Amino acid sequence: MSTSVVAYESASLDARMKYANTIAAAGQMIPRGLFDPATGKPSPAKVLLVMETGSMLGLHPMAALQSINVVEGRATLAAQLMAGLIRQAGHRLEIVKSGTIPGGDYAVTVTGTRADTGDVFTSTWDMHRAIRAQLVDSYEQNPQGVFVVRARSEKGKLLPWEAYAESMPKWRAISEVALEGFSDVTLGMRSYEEMTDGGIPMAEPDPEPSEDWLALFASAKTRADLDAVAARLAEKGEGTDKLRAAFMARAGVIAREEQTVDAEIVADETTGGGEAVDGDHPEATGVPATVAPGPEMTPEEFEAAEAARFDAEHAEVVDRD
Known part of the structure; x- marks a missing residue:
């Protein structure tokens, strides 16, 4: 554990709250997920929750801000952070990709092996599973015979499962293995990708102007x-x-x-x-x-x-x- 994390943990609650307010004042430098929808500004309460969660996991406050998010009042971990914590704890995590998106046979298998018991946990995600989970609208061939992923919102907005088709199955597979076999490492918290059905935040469109x-x-x-x-x-x-x-x-x-x-x-x-x-x-x-x-x-x-x-x-x- 770094000295920065120790310093944060040893600080008083009042000092931590002041620190959270100072960090929140950074405005646009704070991840959008930590903004308060009502004010359009970073929420000191969310910032504090993220830093406290990071402290439990042994993370520097700044690292926590980049890999922990708040969804419906709950702290969630980025799948990348889950993978890092599992490996840091001495366990093995193997990621195997097969096929291609254009070929129609892309899949990602994640296998986790515990260092203490030798137990093995496996999860495989592909586009067909994503369709069953209603994360992807379709995965079909176009007129040229190339398979294309389509995942759009009700308003036609591009969603992460289409924009990052190669990455999303990996994050969901890691999340599943972490929850099933390594909850002691991740403290039983769910991944941001799982909680948001897509994960990677897409840029919000500019508001529709009422005047020119x-x-x-x-x-x-x-x-x-x-x-x-x-x-x-x-x-x-x-x-x-x-x-x-x-x-x-x-x-x-x-x-x-x-x-x-x-x-x-x-x-x-x-x-x-x-x-x-x-x-x-x-x-x-x-x-x-x-x-x-x-x-x-x-x-x-x-x-x-x-x-x-x-x-x-x-x-x-x-x-x-």
Whole structure:
């Protein structure tokens, strides 16, 4: 057991909870399975549950976050973690693949042999078994005679059993062997793949927009107009990285346009000494330094500053990506 795990175990509950809150604050760096659906942000409670489970298994907290997930309030182990724990305990785990997906005869057999008793546990998974378990819709030949796996959601979304057809039988076979013959090693916990009927999380599609946000951003003539659109977008919770980038791009264009117009006004209203009548920048009269990039700011620095300002004012847009 590493010293990091010992340090975590010896910490007080209050210290662990503070640690969980700190980790949860990492936002998008936390696996999506540990997010709270109600807030769209990482759940400190789920993070704490995962780290506590990892502690029982002798895992560093960071390793636990990558291989333990929470499903319906229960901690579950990734099949890869199960295999690692079984081998770490001194037992033998053998994985044998046969056939191919296109050939219609692909199968994976996992055999576990206990080091203490010599007992052997075996599980075989193929696409036909997956169909019986209703994990795969069909496994049939196409017009070219090649077998094709089809596993889709009710809305037609690609599911892991189709996207990762070669891997899913392996994970399910490992999970079955672990549960049957090595529950003392895995503490009787089930695998994430088994509990979710597919396991590997697929990227969620962007929310269906209620308005043409890209067009609204593009048509905004002033910064006030642009901010009004962004506020409405935040209220509806339809923000995405693509829309955030579009906001930033339009904000930059508007700022440059306003800077050019104000610079022309300054040229007409300056004294013989060339001093601006009004404005935070002599080059951009009437445009605050926090809005228009001055000569001391590169375009990259300006965009970074704008991104920070936007995140602060419209956090909902970013957090719900």
